[in-house]
Amino acid sequence: MTSEVAVRVENSSPTFLSANRRAVAVFAGIRSQYMKLASLQKAYFQSSDLSLIFIDTGQHYDDVLAKQYIEEYQIHFDYSLNCGDKTMSSTEVFARMIVECENILRKIEPSAAIVFGDANSTLSAALAARRLTIPLIHVEAGLRTNSSTSEELNRVIVDRISQLHIASTKKDYARLVHEGYEATSEYLGDLVKDLAANYTTQNLDKKENKVLVSIHRDENTRNCNLILSILGELLDSNFFIHLITHPKVAKRKEFQNAHILKHEKVTVTPSLPHHKLLKLMWKCKFCVTDSGALQREGFYVGTRSIVIQESPFWPTLTDAKYNIKVNPGDCFKSKISEIEKPFDGYIDDFGSGNVAEEILNFVNLWVNKNVES
CATH class of the missing domain: 3.40.50.2000 (Glycogen Phosphorylase B;)
Structure with a gap:
């Protein structure tokens, strides 16, 4: 080279x-x-x-x-x-x-x-x-x-x-x-807080009955069972779902053949431009993710996250109970009612x-x- x-x-x-x-x-x-x-x-x-x-x-x-x-x-x-x-x-x-x-x-x-x-x-x-x-x-x-x-x-x-x-x-x-x-x-x-500034001052009550799901980390995608299970539990709770798929997940046969992805309440996209992603998060009731970026960007636009990680990247948010941590494989459905409750705390961080x-x-x-x- x-x-x-x-x-x-x-x-x-x-x-x-x-x-x-x-x-x-x-x-x-x-x-x-x-x-x-x-x-x-x-x-x-x-x-x-x-x-x-x-x-x-x-x-x-x-x-x-x-x-x-x-x-x-x-x-x-x-x-x-x-x-x-x-x-x-x-x-x-x-x-x-x-x-x-x-x-x-x-x-x-x-x-x-x-x-x-x-x-x-x-x-x-x-x-x-x-x-x-x-x-x-x-x-x-x-x-x-x-x-x-x-x-x-x-x-x-x-x-x-x-x-x-x-x-x-x-x-x-x-x-x-x-x-x-x-x-x-x-x-x-x-630095990313600057990019989300347009959404931090808008009316945060305009939430739709929709959940953004984005899971890509290796420990969560060794097979598709975790993602498909989460989708099923969200559908059982009557949410519409917008799923963003990582290429390594999208190419797997068990994912491509999953019947749940054809459900009328599930929208699947490979990726979104950042402005569209911020707007989508702003409209969603909450996110389900293992992405450090989405955990933090969701906070900027006023949308909480269920974090599928043993050690979340932004403990400031999970310690304050703004985001709710779930270990991979643990009971996920029990956290849905918790994340839907209004957050009454205060977080002074991120600049x-x-x-x-x-x-x-x-x-x-x-x-x-x-x-x-």
Whole structure:
């Protein structure tokens, strides 16, 4: 593999580079990271003292899961590394991303690098940056589920090797302090909250008798029994269902042949543009999901979630009983009446709603103070 994998991308929103502004590389490669990047770029192209270079690792090779979000938000990339390949294992793609991230960093020689979240794309870019002694900034630092998943491993390692930790929640910041990262940590909030701002002020009483279901994690999709069981219990409770299916689930014969999917109250789609997804969640009575993104975005639009995870990604929401946790395989139906009750608590977390601007300003100050010319 050589640096020729990197392809220069030209579009109508060029990155502004100048001799007196230090460049910072920003890496993304999966759906949830594209959402954060869309929020960051909106603020960046309006006004910023930073020079950012945007790099797509291409971890997702599926256009349904990746390209539609890039096009929807007109996300700009200076370089696309095209590392995703459906013929390769996730480990092979991970190794390829490390090599290509290092190659592109050698080429552009940034003053620092920014990574988001906990995907393989995150860890590959982080390892490449630190191998080249490039200061590393981790956005969405401090999240822990105390699980044995690859995401947990990724986020712990990235926090360990980062020089600046930007937390999305107060709980994540407190965890960073507990782990000894107080001197390098800052709580600024969640970038995706900015994207959901249009729905947070609308009338939240306009709910339909509909439930959004999206389940994709490996522990929940080794077979289709869990998903089909949940659909059955929701139908028994007389809900209309909008099911979003992951490609790995949709291609299975037992899923394709399931009679329940032909029920008049079940709508099945492979994916939705983000704005349509937010609007759908806003209209639904609740969500059933194992997606960390949907758990949090549902909160922003005023829709609670039954979370099918032993260790939910956003304990702020489950601890407050806004979202209700169910271990995979445990009784699901008993939680339906609980999730339909009005939430009378208060959650002050995830930032002010101008998170992108705050992150850009803070990173600019940090780079000027801590990174030598």
